[in-house]
Amino acid sequence: MGLRINNNIAAVNSYRNLAATDKAQNSSLEKLSSGFRINKAADDAAGLVVSEGLRSQVNGLNTAARNAQDGVNLAQTADGALGTVTTILQRMRDLAVQASNTGAADSSARGAAQTELEQLNKEIDRIASTTTFGSTKLLDGTFGERYKGLASASADLGTVVVTGTTSIDGQFKIPSGSEFTYKYTAPGQTAQVDKTVKLSSAEGKTYSTTAAGEKELQADLNRDLQAAGVTATVSRTSGAGAKFTVTYQIEGTEKNAKYEIAAQTGIAGALSDAAGSKVGGTLDKAFQVGAYGTDNDQIKIAIGKMDTSTDGLNTTSINLGTDAKGAISTLDQALNKVSAARSNIGAVQNRFEHAINNLNVSIENITASESAIRDTDMAKEMTKFTKNQILSQAGTSMLAQANSGSQNILSLLRG
Structure with a gap:
């Protein structure tokens, strides 16, 4: 057995192993405390690149889902306003049918019906000019011309x-x-x-x-x-x-x-x-419902102008029985137009909702893929930590033993 003072090889070896164990233990502590397997590029350079790409995709899909929900909310706002317009048009048609009943409706009754008709026209125009989603007008003809x-x-x-x-x-x-x-x-x-x-x-x-x-x-x-x-x-x-x-x-x-x-x-x-x-x-106004910038990632919608001048309602009269008969036809056309617009809005709203469902499924699956790369397997990492903790304690003990071994040289010096 060689006894040396300047270089205690056993102590150096024990220190090297203890340093490696300490580094592994600190790495495990970092992963266990953060929940991430990759905390810095050195942990897994290739995995970091893949996971960042997946994370960007998930973030984009989350934003797209919110955009699609905005589309649903906008469609509901427009449909709600057009539902009110439909109710008004139905009332106007009732007035026209009533005024065409010349056997019972005299000029005074038709005049009163005409007054109500004119007020209802004004309300339709008000709804058309004031229905907004945020600051965007929906029914004045500027939304998706x-x-x-x-x-x-x-x-x-x-x-x-x-x-x-x-x-x-x-x-x-x-x-x-x-x-x-x-x-x-x-x-x-x-x-x-x-x-x-x-x-x-x-x-x-x-x-x-x-x-x-x-x-x-x-x-x-x-x-x-x-x-x-x-x-x-x-x-x-x-x-x-x-x-x-x-x-x-x-x-x-x-x-x-x-x-x-x-x-x-x-x-x-x-x-x-x-x-x-x-x-x-x-x-058409476009809603971004995908994570990328292609046309396939957009849903477009257009809503026409819904005021009374567009359909000639603002000049409709029911003061005379013959006028009332013509007004019925005009009101039927207006009702058909509003119903067609509501049908289109409803169809697009359903598409938005299906898009949201698809986005949520994609978000779930891609998040799972990103998690498999980026997140810590806590059970597996805890096993490593426990092993390194025991090795650290043993390494510390062995380093102490290696350092004390040099004390044997003193017995030789005392002779």
Whole structure:
């Protein structure tokens, strides 16, 4: 047996094992106290990457479920208001049927019915203008308007006529009285109507084909168009065919068409499809019900305008028996429209609820997967901790024994 003073190998060995045991014990304490198997990247680098991805997905799905619930609440709000409108329309129809009974209803009775009819019309308009979800109006025609048009003719752009020269230094003048007109189809309707915006900020002004002129024209156009939900983007080309190209967008969604302001005297701009874009389109309001940014992760909904002017109710009269008969037909059409709108809202609400159920199932399953990677198996980790605790106690004892072994050298020195 060799007895050395400078290097006590037994003590060094005992210390090394004790340090390793202490480190393992501290790791177990960290995992047991936090509940996580991975507390830092060094615990499991690959597992950390996978679990963070799953955690992001779960967070996104939780938010999507809340978004879908917002959709349910919004649909219920709109349906509740339309349910009241239906009740009002049914009462109005009863009044029309009563007023058409000329054998018993005299002019005084029809006059009283007409007065009530007018008040009910006002209530429908009030409901249409004040029904909101948060600050978003639902029944005034602005929630999910549908647009068609900007299709093929310069007439769709109204009276914009451009004058100028063909040189790069040419100037372009927007005449007084210029308007931007586009075709619009209301939800549930088939007939297109024109929507017109006066270009009051740009009309009568002259713009040079320079960067400054391009910027000024774009600012002036948008000053008027943005109030109608239309955005204009202006670009310019130079040379003999100098021109401005104005690309219009509806509500910032689709590049529906472009309008080229060519530098030729008295020539109206030509309308054509923008590259890679669609002519027309819908502006349904979108609810994000998925964890990603694809169209498949959205549910869209549009609610039409539900005031009395849309269906001609505001001009309905039942003062005469013949008027009352016509009013019955008008009210039937209005009831059918409201019922169709409620049916669409109900169908979308059911879709929202199914989406919520699916999201909750996905959240449960993905959370289980993330937990299997990230969370501590408490029973397994407690077994490791108990083992390391015993090893720590034994290691401490053995280190003391190794240190005391060097004391035997003193007996040799005493001789």
